[in-house]
Amino acid sequence: MEFVKGHGTENDFVILPDLDDQLDLTVARVQALCDRQRGLGADGVLRVVRSDGKWFMDYRNADGSIAEMCGNGLRVFARYLVDAGHQPQGTFVVGTRAGDKTVTTHPDGSVTNDMGPARVTGTSIAAVDGHGIGGFAVDVGNPHLACVTDAPVDGFDLTVPPGFDPVIFPHGVNIELINVLDADSPRGGALKMRVYERGVGETRSCGTGTVASVASWLAGQGRTTGSATVDVLGGQVFVTIEPTTSTLTGPAVLVARGELDKSWWDALA
Numbered sequence: 602m603e604f605v606k607g608h609g610t611e612n613d614f615v616i617l618p619d620l621d622d623q624l625d626l627t628v629a630r631v632q633a634l635c636d637r638q639r640g641l642g643a644d645g646v647l648r649v650v651r652s653d654g655k656w657f658m659d660y661r662n663a664d665g666s667i668a669e670m671c672g673n674g675l676r677v678f679a680r681y682l683v684d685a686g687h688q689p690q691g692t693f694v695v696g697t698r699a700g701d702k703t704v705t706t707h708p709d710g711s712v713t714n715d716m717g718p719a720r721v722t723g724t725s726i727a728a729v730d731g732h733g734i735g736g737f738a739v740d741v742g743n744p745h746l747a748c749v750t751d752a753p754v755d756g757f758d759l760t761v762p763p764g765f766d767p768v769i770f771p772h773g774v775n776i777e778l779i780n781v782l783d784a785d786s787p788r789g790g791a792l793k794m795r796v797y798e799r800g801v802g803e804t805r806s807c808g809t810g811t812v813a814s815v816a817s818w819l820a821g822q823g824r825t826t827g828s829a830t831v832d833v834l835g836g837q838v839f840v841t842i843e844p845t846t847s848t849l850t851g852p853a854v855l856v857a858r859g860e861l862d863k864s865w866w867d868a869l870a
């Protein structure tokens with residue numbers, strides 16, 4: 602069984618081509634694939650399915666849970682389809698649990714995702730490292746609590762899961778901590794973000810989280826339109842927010858391909 606390993610700003614994924622939708626991708630198999638000691642190691646798995654001539658990204662978190670959307674994963678998924686010869690370089694559509702997304706691959710290796718609307722649904726408080734930090738709840742297909750703070754984000758301990766209000770986020774939430782580096786840079790704003798991802802832990806980037814961060818920063822100013830670069834631990838992406846949609850542009854890198862050991866895979870069923 603073929604696998605490909607890739608990352609988008611160091612948010613890393615195991616890609617499993619399963620065009621005919623045959624794989625039994627159990628929680629145990631996802632957890633083992635993502636385990637950095639006993640597996641390949643990744644923040645998540647992207648299963649590549651083609652159904653009725655349409656691409657579908659079946660995304661799983663490292664703990665085996667299913668999520669609606671993954672922004673960095675979508676860029677890597679698109680890059681894989683082009684690299685494998687399944688799609689020509691350019692614009693095409695990928696289905697996700699959060700709906701169809703239009704992606705555009707660029708010759709320099711970067712990819713732009715049309716992410717759909719980033720809906721600011723209210724406010725809430727994250728309990729991080731002994732501090733209560735206010736932020737906006739943002740729905741990017743998956744749930745986020747994006748918190749702009751004056752405290753340097755580098756100073757927080759994210760080895761411990763942040764607390765959140767389960768009434769507002771009954772299915773869990775991804776939590777972003779954001780510093781504004783420049784409110785009026787040439788590309789709009791310049792933000793720095795760290796993230797604690799639902800189903801994973803702290804990761805070096807979260808694409809949907811960067812979109813939520815820019816939406817939250819704008820909401821704090823009463824704005825629904827704008828753009829910003831977002832520095833994450835694994836690099837930088839560029840986000841635009843409009844009232845009805847948003848875009849995410851960033852790198853997508855394929856680093857390895859190989860074969861899974863069949864007896865290892867079968868024993869995990």
Ligand SMILES: N[C@@H](CCC[C@H](N)C(=O)O)C(=O)O
Pocket residue numbers: 612645662667668669670671672673674743744775798799800801806807808809810
């Ligand atoms: N890393 C992803 C988000 C993956 C899903 C998230 N952990 C969730 O459970 O919603 C991204 O790049 O958006």
